Amino acid sequence: MKIGETTTGILIAVRGANVWKQNRNYRYVRLGPFVFHITEENKKEVYSALQRAYFNSPHEHNHQSSPNLLQMPTRIASLLERWLQTMLSKTVSNGLILFDGSLTSGTPDTPTQLMRETLEAARKRHNIVLAFSKMTNLRFNGHLITDIPPGYKPPYLLETAGLKSKPPVVLLGDVYVARLTKGNYAFRLDIDKEVPLGQKIDAAEKLLGNDLFSQSYPETLRLAHILCTFTANEVIAMQHFTTRKHRLRIINRPDMHRLLFGPFGRGEGNS
Amino acid sequence: MKLYKKEGNILQILSFPNETVEKGDYLLIEDADAGKALIAQVIDVQFASIPGILEELLRSLPDGGELVQGEDFDPLEIAPHITYIQDASLIVCKIRATVENESLSPSSSWLPSRSQSTIKKVPIPTLLKLAKIDGKLPIVLGGTKDASLLTIDASSLDGRLNIITGKKETGKSHLSKLLILDMIRYKTTVVVFDLNGEYLSLGMTADGKRNAYHDKIHVLSPSQNFKVALKQVHLHILLEILIHALHLPGTSAREFRRIWQSLKERDNLTLRELGEAIRVWHCNQHVRDALFSRYYALVNSGFFTDNIAEATLLEECLLKAKEQGGAIIINLRNTSPIDRQIVVEYLLGKLVELLTSWRLKAVFLFAEEAHLYLRETYWDDIVTRMRHFGIFTTFITNQPDTIRENIYRQADNIFLFNFTNEHDLEVVSRAARVDAETVKSIARDLPPHHCLVLGKVVKDFPMVAKVKALDVKTMGETRLFFKDTN
Numbered sequence: 001m002k003i004g005e006t007t008t009g010i011l012i013a014v015r016g017a018n019v020w021k022q023n024r025n026y027r028y029v030r031l032g033p034f035v036f037h038i039t040e041e042n043k044k045e046v047y048s049a050l051q052r053a054y055f056n057s058p059h060e061h062n063h064q065s066s067p068n069l070l071q072m073p074t075r076i077a078s079l080l081e082r083w084l085q086t087m088l089s090k091t092v093s094n095g096l097i098l099f100d101g102s103l104t105s106g107t108p109d110t111p112t113q114l115m116r117e118t119l120e121a122a123r124k125r126h127n128i129v130l131a132f133s134k135m136t137n138l139r140f141n142g143h144l145i146t147d148i149p150p151g152y153k154p155p156y157l158l159e160t161a162g163l164k165s166k167p168p169v170v171l172l173g174d175v176y177v178a179r180l181t182k183g184n185y186a187f188r189l190d191i192d193k194e195v196p197l198g199q200k201i202d203a204a205e206k207l208l209g210n211d212l213f214s215q216s217y218p219e220t221l222r223l224a225h226i227l228c229t230f231t232a233n234e235v236i237a238m239q240h241f242t243t244r245k246h247r248l249r250i251i252n253r254p255d256m257h258r259l260l261f262g263p264f265g266r267g268e269g270n271s
Numbered sequence: 272m273k274l275y276k277k278e279g280n281i282l283q284i285l286s287f288p289n290e291t292v293e294k295g296d297y298l299l300i301e302d303a304d305a306g307k308a309l310i311a312q313v314i315d316v317q318f319a320s321i322p323g324i325l326e327e328l329l330r331s332l333p334d335g336g337e338l339v340q341g342e343d344f345d346p347l348e349i350a351p352h353i354t355y356i357q358d359a360s361l362i363v364c365k366i367r368a369t370v371e372n373e374s375l376s377p378s379s380s381w382l383p384s385r386s387q388s389t390i391k392k393v394p395i396p397t398l399l400k401l402a403k404i405d406g407k408l409p410i411v412l413g414g415t416k417d418a419s420l421l422t423i424d425a426s427s428l429d430g431r432l433n434i435i436t437g438k439k440e441t442g443k444s445h446l447s448k449l450l451i452l453d454m455i456r457y458k459t460t461v462v463v464f465d466l467n468g469e470y471l472s473l474g475m476t477a478d479g480k481r482n483a484y485h486d487k488i489h490v491l492s493p494s495q496n497f498k499v500a501l502k503q504v505h506l507h508i509l510l511e512i513l514i515h516a517l518h519l520p521g522t523s524a525r526e527f528r529r530i531w532q533s534l535k536e537r538d539n540l541t542l543r544e545l546g547e548a549i550r551v552w553h554c555n556q557h558v559r560d561a562l563f564s565r566y567y568a569l570v571n572s573g574f575f576t577d578n579i580a581e582a583t584l585l586e587e588c589l590l591k592a593k594e595q596g597g598a599i600i601i602n603l604r605n606t607s608p609i610d611r612q613i614v615v616e617y618l619l620g621k622l623v624e625l626l627t628s629w630r631l632k633a634v635f636l637f638a639e640e641a642h643l644y645l646r647e648t649y650w651d652d653i654v655t656r657m658r659h660f661g662i663f664t665t666f667i668t669n670q671p672d673t674i675r676e677n678i679y680r681q682a683d684n685i686f687l688f689n690f691t692n693e694h695d696l697e698v699v700s701r702a703a704r705v706d707a708e709t710v711k712s713i714a715r716d717l718p719p720h721h722c723l724v725l726g727k728v729v730k731d732f733p734m735v736a737k738v739k740a741l742d743v744k745t746m747g748e749t750r751l752f753f754k755d756t757n
Contacts, residue, residue, distance in 0.1 A: 019341075028341030033349050223339060226330050232323030237352040244352075 002073050003235050004242070004250040009039030011250065012073040013238050016080045017227040018088060019220045021211060026220065030227050031080070035238055037248060038072045050076065054083040055114060067108070078109035086114070089122035089129065096207050097122055098221050099131035103173030103190035104165070112170045119172060119192050128203040129192045131173060132221055136188040138163065138175065145177050146186040154216070155180040155208055157189065157201070174200065178216065180208060185216040272362070272390040274300060280366040280379040281708075282311050284390060285319055288358040292316065294713050295416065295723070295735040297393040298364060302383035307371045309383060310393060310401075311364035312733060314712040319359040327357065365709055367732055368402075375401060377731075395419045395734065402730045410453040412446070412724065413739040421736035423728040425457050428635070431727060432654050432681055433665040434674065436699060437688020442720040444469050446686055446738050447637055447667050451598050454635055455487050458596030460589060462622065463637040464615065464644065468604035472744035479744060487597035489588040493606055493614045494573030500582040501540045501575060506531050508620035513565050515646045516612035523561040526554050530562075541577040542570060572610040574617075585621065593631055603644065611644040619649070619657070626660040633661035641666055642673035650674075654681050671698040684726035689717040702726075709733050 004011040015032030038046060047067065067075045081100070088097055105115035122129050138145045138160065145160060158177040165171050173190030191200045212219035230238075242248045257265030272290055276283035282300065286292055294313050301308040318324075343350065366379035395415040399405065399422070406424025415421050428450070435443045448470065451461050463470050474485035491497035501509075506528065513519040513527060530548045534540050539548075549562045569575050576582055588599045601618060603611050625631040636653075638645065645653070653664050654677070666674055672694070679685075679702040687710065690696050696714060700707035704726045713723050713735065725733045 026339050028339060029344065030341060031344045033345070033347065035347060035349070227339075227341075229326075229330075231326040231330070233321045233327050233356055234323065234349075234353055236322070237356045238349055240356060241347065241349050241352045 001077075001230055001235075003035070003230075003238050005253055006037065006248055007251060009037060009042075010069060010072070011239075011242055011248070012036050012038060012076060013230060013235075014073070014077045014080050015228050015230065016077075016084045017224045018084060019224040019227065021220060026223055028223065028227055031084070033230070033234070033238060034080070035242060036072075036076060037242070037246070038069060040069060043067070043069060043072060047072070047075065047079075050079050054079055055086070075109060082110065082114060082118070086118045086121070089118045089125070089127060091125075092122075092127050093125040095127045096203055096210075097127050097129045098207075098218060099129060100221055100224065101131055102133045102136075102175075102188065103129070103131050103171065103192065104169060105172050106165075106168040106170045112168070112172070115172055119194065123192065123194060128195055128199060129173075130203060130207065131190040132178070132217065133188040133190070134217075138188065145175075146188060148177065148186075154182055157204055178204070180216045181213045183215055187216055272298070274383060274385045274388050274390065275361070277382060282309070282364040282366060284362040284364060286316075286360045286362050288355055288360075292360075292362050292392065293416070294716055295733075297367070297395070297398050297732070298362075298390055299370070299393045300383050300388050300390050302388045304384065304387060305381070307369055307381060307383070309366050309379065310368045310370060310375070310398070310732075311366045312709070313362050314365050314709050315363040317361045317363065319361040321356055321359060324357060327353075365706060370401065373401075395421065398732060398734075402732050404728075404730050404732070408457050410450065411739060412449070412722070413720075413736040415734065415736050421724065421729075421734055423724070425454060425459075427728040428454070428663065428665075428684065429633070430658065430663055431683035432658065432663070432678070433684040433686065433726075434679070434682045434702075435665060435667040435686040435688075436671045436674075436690075437669065437714075437717075437722075438690050438692070438695070439669050440719065441688035441717075442722065442738050443667050443669065443686075443688055444639070445720070445741065446688075446722060447639075447665065448473060448743055449738060449741055450665070451635075451637060452484055452741070452743070455484055455596045455598055459635055460592040460596070460631060460633070461598040461635045461637065462618070463598055463600045464603060464639060464641070465600050466603050466639045466643060468602055469639070469746050470598075470600045471602060472746045473598060473600065475744040476742045477744055482742065484598075487592070487595065488600060489584075489592070489597060490600045490602055491585060491588065492602040493610065496584055497574075497601070497614075498576040498578075498581045499574060499585075499617060500577060500579045501542060501545065502579065503582055504617065505620065505624065506535075508617060508624075511620060512569075512613050512616045516609060516616050517565045517568050519565050520561060522555075523558045523565075526552065526558050527562055527565075542575055543577065546570070568609065569613070572607075572613055574610060574613055585618075586625075589622075589625060589631060589634075608643070612646065615644045616646075619653075619662075622662060623657065623660050626662065631661070633663060636662050636664045637667065638664060639667045640670070640673070641668070642670070650678060654678055671695050674698075676701050682726065684724070684728045687714050687717075687723040687725060688721070689719065690714050704731060705733065 001013060002010050003013050013033045013035045017028055017030040019026055019028045036046060085099055105112040119129055136144060136146055140148060156179055160175045163171060163175055172193055174193050176189045177186050178189035179186040207218065239250055243250060273285045275285045292313055294316060296313045298311050299308050300311060368375045369378045395417055396419045405422060406426060408425035409422045410425050412421045412423055435447055437443050451463065454461050471490050474482055474488035476482045510524055514524055530552055534544055534548055546566055549559060549566055591597060592599060601614065606614065622634055668674060682702050685702055685705060687699060696711045700710040717723060721735055721737050723733055723735050
């Protein structure tokens, strides 16, 4: 996230977390926060350096120009997320690996080649990758697939058929609507396409049997989110760190919405 | 430290973990441009309201109340900064004075610069010097937190009404002994109503030897070495005893007055003659019975005697104390409640008599748990009328609600030890010379033997001191069943 502005650029901070359940206890490894000072001058260099460091080899979208300054927080966070996913798929064996998001690739954040390699590495170690999306744009008969009224008693998976993606976007998973507990909440669940149907169902059943679910969402992913999210207190601490350690002066730009529209301006932070 | 807020005479200051400030400390908020500074006392230390702190705490307990175990890889070492921010504190201070051109004024009407002001702790010696708390007759109360001595001036107790209060075993009697001994040192006359025999050994060191004050401590035990002959007693004092301590009805009191005057005219004021006069006096039988029951109460107290030689010690001691200073300890330990009231009524009447005739200059009266022997109407007398005669009282109690509110309002100095009970603190905080927030906040956290000094002795700068040790034999200890086994 963006934690401040300087006269030359922005300060961003990213953090990632892996959560796993072991002997009925949840454990985590949390990486970060990593704080970057991104300017127009260094953004390309920083992004490329991170790509090289994380993935060792350039990928298909490397030829693209680096993202603009405002996109940098999301893009750097995605790099960390992909690296964590890759590392997990190369180190975990016989496990269910839950990703936050979907298995859609071919986007600037998720190169298809990288995602294929990640899924392949996971399969080689007898893992099954399941990805939970909190939000989806996929619609059926004009309705979001997660809004379709339940026809069955949860838990159930509703298979979506005939989904086609527009190139260069590639769906590397089969997409399901997962309603795993009672209640109104359903999520898009992507399961690695290369895994046979029986194993997919088996994986979903094992997940239900081993993880806690509240509002249809697995506890491991919920914890990972909670652990990664920066609180206001941490943002202040990171600002304190950058001003003390790197002598960077954080500036408060006037909020033009507030300035121009007074109480009717929602403020940039809220827009 | 950074100035955050000012509301009335309350300041809020943001402080970081490396700046240690505690309740009772004094801070100087200096605005160099304004050429002024505020002196404020810390009355509370709270956690600063840091945004996101609730989320931070909730995050650490997401698993049904159990801490989620894990590892943090924090290469930039930001965690200490998070802790630093989380542990920031908000210091609530009460403005005590403004310093301008090295002089103090009680004003808090100006606002120092929030961005430019510097905030630092004021060492107690500096504050004492600024407030001119010293004087020619120093009494060292004890040590302050920064290892300096808190010294008050004995003259600041002169003509004053003082209260020493705190819960049991916090050091009230210890402080009153210290004050008594120092007052004797300055040749004052001190009278102590000693309810539990705690002051009997003021003239002895802890190991039982005589100390420097030994010859100046006079212990008077009613009905033993402290007796009174009827001839020495003024009629109005005896009537006070009969009416207030022994509840003699008005009609009977009028008859008693006649009997007394008759005996006095015949110069026959003795116990035996008084009894005989009541027996033969021409009056209603009920009146006679009432007079007889009071007469026997006086006789049975053992406090009255017909032998004049037995009844001279009090006046001797008082006059001796007038010359060289001294304390008259009235030992009320083994005295019944009624007899206690008789003794106190007599003594206060006697003191007023001696002071009115200028045979005594002034008396410092130390009264422990005065509600147990002081009648209702005497409270106002002591703080108003008797003060003008020269009786300057120090009340010592562990039950602050036994002292009336108007006494607190008129108290000049309060020596406050620890109280945890909200009700007790509420009572003490009614004192005029102190603000309720200071009392409630600081007194609650005082360790044993630490005293919050309020009032004129500290020029209205409340200060906490650890009362210094005394080499005096301890008396009045609680008898314990398990003493030998501990």
